[in-house]
Amino acid sequence: MVDAVIFDLDGVIVDSEPVWEEVRRAYVATHGGIWQPDSQRRLMGMSTGEWAQYLSGELGVTRTAEQVATEVVDEMTRRYAERVPLIDDADEVVRRIAARWPLGLASSSPTRLIAATLAVTGLTDSFRTTLSTEETARGKPAPDVYLAVARRLGVDPTRCAAVEDSSNGVRSAAAAGMRVVAVPHGSYPLDPDAAQLAAVTLGSVDELTPEVVERLP
Structure with missing residues (x-):
């Protein structure tokens, strides 16, 4: 679960x-x-x-x-x-997942860019907590940022799902013990080892539904 x-x-x-x-x-x-x-x-x-x-x-x-x-x-x-390059329908995806589960954000972007992006896209209130790797000892692929966000949410990392696009991001979330939903960028495909760590791989973020999360192994 x-x-x-x-x-x-x-x-x-x-x-x-x-x-x-x-x-x-x-x-x-x-x-x-x-x-x-x-x-x-x-x-x-x-x-x-x-x-x-x-x-x-x-x-x-x-x-x-x-x-x-x-x-x-x-x-x-x-x-x-x-211009903030919002991925098509990503804001709606975040909102529909937030209606079902508490959300966190674990990003390699600087804190000020995270805040600006969420403000412009209207997603600030969708996340219970956000964290930049600026504030952790190590960036991705180390698990630090995911472990810290889970701790802030008060949820065991093994009971978290993580949504990631990059090889290092997938490695980071998997190392934290999370179930990873991979959404690879077309220009930056996952390395084979990272692809194997994903519980499920989607073609685009708009394929992420509550049902996908509920079916995670």
Whole structure:
């Protein structure tokens, strides 16, 4: 039985992964770094501190990790002020699941972007609690953020369902002991090992219904 549902944000509710990739690619090029073929896949799920250090260290950006984090998030905030890329019907999906279970949000986005996104989409009140990996010791694929959200909800992690799109996100929720509903992004398919961790895989988030959650093994 599932007692709570925990959503990821990027790639599940908002189609932000392409925006993050565009912004970080441009930032790396502007500041003397070299983007690698596997950079986007590696970045998905990292906390702000982790990806800022990755850009500054491994990709050779000529800025400190602190500068990288501030400047990239500033640009993302500017983009979101123009348009939040809400995935079709994702807001309605969240509301129909919230009508049945308490919801949490476990995201790798910075806290200020989470707040802005939920405010613009009208979903702030749908979630009992939200948490950024900025506030945990480790980002995804470590289970920290999912365990912390379950603790805030007062629900055993093994009685939570998690809705995720990325390989690192699926690994994170599975490592926390949760039943994972995978909704892979068409441009960023799951790695084979992550795909095997999902209890169910959906073609799009609008396929997520209370019946799907109730049938989770």
